[in-house]
Amino acid sequence: MTADVSPSAEAASRTADASLRGGGIVTSTLTADWLLTADLAPDTTDVLAPLYAAAAEGMLSLPHCGACGLALELEQRVCDGCDAATVVWRPVEPAGAVHSVTVVHRREPGLVLAEGPYPVADVELASGHRLVLAPVEPGTPAPAIGDPVSIGFRRLGDVAVPGFAVPSRPDQHRPDQRRPDQHRPERPARPSPEAPS
Numbered sequence: 002m003t004a005d006v007s008p009s010a011e012a013a014s015r016t017a018d019a020s021l022r023g024g025g026i027v028t029s030t031l032t033a034d035w036l037l038t039a040d041l042a043p044d045t046t047d048v049l050a051p052l053y054a055a056a057a058e059g060m061l062s063l064p065h066c067g068a069c070g071l072a073l074e075l076e077q078r079v080c081d082g083c084d085a086a087t088v089v090w091r092p093v094e095p096a097g098a099v100h101s102v103t104v105v106h107r108r109e110p111g112l113v114l115a116e117g118p119y120p121v122a123d124v125e126l127a128s129g130h131r132l133v134l135a136p137v138e139p140g141t142p143a144p145a146i147g148d149p150v151s152i153g154f155r156r157l158g159d160v161a162v163p164g165f166a167v168p169s170r171p172d173q174h175r176p177d178q179r180r181p182d183q184h185r186p187e188r189p190a191r192p193s194p195e196a197p198s
């Protein structure tokens with residue numbers, strides 16, 4: 002099942018970001034998020050309080066069935082597997098793979114700080130949970146379905162909210178390596194024996 006913790010949908014609404022409240026480890030210094038204004042920070046005292054408390058310490062904690070251990074959705078109260086109504090939050094590996102991805106084009110001055118399109122990924126975690134997440138870093142290109150991602154945290158005001166990050170891969174070209182013409186050779190180019198004459 003998918004839990005929407007991204008600001009994509011009804012966005013930045015409390016529901017969307019409700020999943021990520023940190024609890025306030027953060028200093029009083031406001032750290033500007035690249036995507037949303039701090040006004041949209043979720044309430045860290047509701048049902049998702051355990052998630053935000055862990056996030057404030059840099060950990061991803063998610064709900065499991067207290068009886069059978071099944072991964073539960075963020076606000077799920079009753080287990081699909083055994084009907085137990087005991088929820089246990091515990092840290093999970095902050096890694097998974099992209100199940101689906103959407104590129105959001107959204108202009109909402111005053112709430113949305115991003116001025117360009119940004120990807121929102123439905124990530125299937127190794128723990129079996131699914132989270133819909135915006136990138137931790139601005140300018141993150143849309144990952145491909147199946148791409149491995151790690152889970153990090155954005156700061157919405159003083160609240161840490163999970164986001165996805167794409168590990169750098171050695172086979173990826175850096176932008177500055179794609180335009181060698183901008184880097185003039187230090188020595189005059191010698192005629193290449195392979196060049197047609």
Ligand SMILES: [Zn+2]
Binds near residue numbers: 068071080081084
């Ligand atoms: Zn269960």
